[in-house]
Amino acid sequence: MKKNTTTPISRKRFLHLCSRITAGAAIVAVSGAAVRRMTQQRDADYFWQIDPSKCTFCGRCEKECVLAVSAVKCIHANRVCGYCDLCGGYYRANVKDLNTAAENLMCPTGAIRREYVEDPYFEYTIDESLCNGCGKCAKGCNSFGNGSLYLQVKQELCKNCNECKISKACPSGAIQRAPFGRAYMLKDV
């Protein structure tokens, strides 16, 4: 007489099969949900970038970046600049003589160069290989000038960490993920 009983082995196999189906269903469900999210929305947030309208030049970008020299650099918007002789980003506050003596200059690494254009204008350029992203010049320029010096993450230097360490330290939440179209948030448009 053959009775329709379930032996321990077949019970085990049944549970195994159920679990297998659950696991497969979980993969399909998560993929479906994620794909729907990704297709119905805008470009993916891939790049880390500083929103200059939020940046407060606190100086943390210099220290917090995982790179030995921060991927954040100062950028100069020529079209915003006033080309002043007494530049708040180039000279420290209350300088006596407007010359290139180190004690007069704002930039600790000497990354800002200036060139005489015509009276009374000077053109300022940033040597990015020297810039450490401390933001001192940007702070000066924003307090006394047009704000043409500002900080941006240089995308070719940025390691694109899954979680930007600077963004966690930024006091104003200025560093956010941005899609490709906003990989740079430039001032001189």
Place this chain on the structure above:
Amino acid sequence: MNGTKKRMISLLLPALSALPAVAQNRFPKPDFESGYQYPAFTYAVPDETWWNTVDIILLVAMMSVVALAVIRQRKRRPVFIVSIISVLYFGFFRNGCVCSIGAIQNVILSLTDSSYVMPLAAFLMFILPVIFTFLFGRIFCAGVCPFGALQELVNIKNFRLSKAVSAVLGVIPWIYLLFAVLYAVTRSSFIICRFDPFIGIFRMGGDIGMIAFGGLLLIASVFTGRPFCRFLCPYGALLSLFSRYSIRRISITPSCINCDLCHNACPVAAIRPPYENRVKESRMEGVKRLLAYFVFLPVMMFAGAYMMRTASDALSTANRDIRLYEQVVRNEINPRDIQPVDVEVFFSQGGTIDELESRVAKIGAGFKTYSTATGALIGLVVAITLINLSLKRTRKTYGIDHAACVACGRCFGYCPQNIKHKHADENCR
């Protein structure tokens, strides 16, 4: 991915008009008389699409190679070669971001927070190893993951850890995974990325503490198999679930002669020797034990949930806004001449305490709910681990614990039957 066609190697400036003009015009634009022209400039945006494609293709190719090697050919050499390629390419060349382990957080965040859009590469990095694990076991861990590969390559000696130690430490990945999810859904932090022990080694720079920890793990993995994979990796925990129920899988050589060599060779203690359970249990006793488990499980979950709920306020300090609020409150009670930077910035941006308070209350409430759920799951994990330890099933043959097996293939070289078969194959040819 959306707008893939738009992707160019470099972006010309006029294309970027997304940002409103934020500059304050204290000084008027100069009128140049000497015919001065504004210097032209471009800011290059590296085209990562191409590299991401290479990443994904290599990921799939390497996983296929490992799957073929360990399931069909029962050989370790291809796994070894894949390990070297993985360490060099994914590790030292690509510097690890975004990796499959960290992508857990991106996936969770994108599922729970609609304001975050996940890159396709991150999703594929997450889901492809899961799919492959479901099909063939943990072949991603075998050597495709640069972390596993790195530990595997330095592993020389296998000191077996006691069952108690590995059981206790084995709970950590689950707790780590649950905490990673907790901190990701509350948008607090990506702890997997923050406490990544090997990324500093691959990048040859970074947080000194984590590099030191990574170094210690590597030294430990010389003497015992893959300490990170077994006792820390949250993705490994996730994959072990799918590996347990994988469709095709690595197996003990069919003509096993019970020589115990593979058991000794396994770096992750995934091969279980035969075992005879001499404790004879009556049916009634078994039923009682099962009932006890059914009581024990919810009790543990409840205890975990309660504990984590109590701790949720402390846990929530990982969130930036919560920390800011604490600083603001401290500053209100005891105002200092020089405010902390964060507080100063908060007020300078027109933030009000009321607005911050309501935001903090919302985040705190989120933390309460999620940490309660996390606690319940931690309780579940601990309870299941304990129940598993109390189960003693009789095994007549050598078996593989597929949840633990990382498919590294070290056992193949030790199996005399496997070698014999291989020689026979070669002789046939």
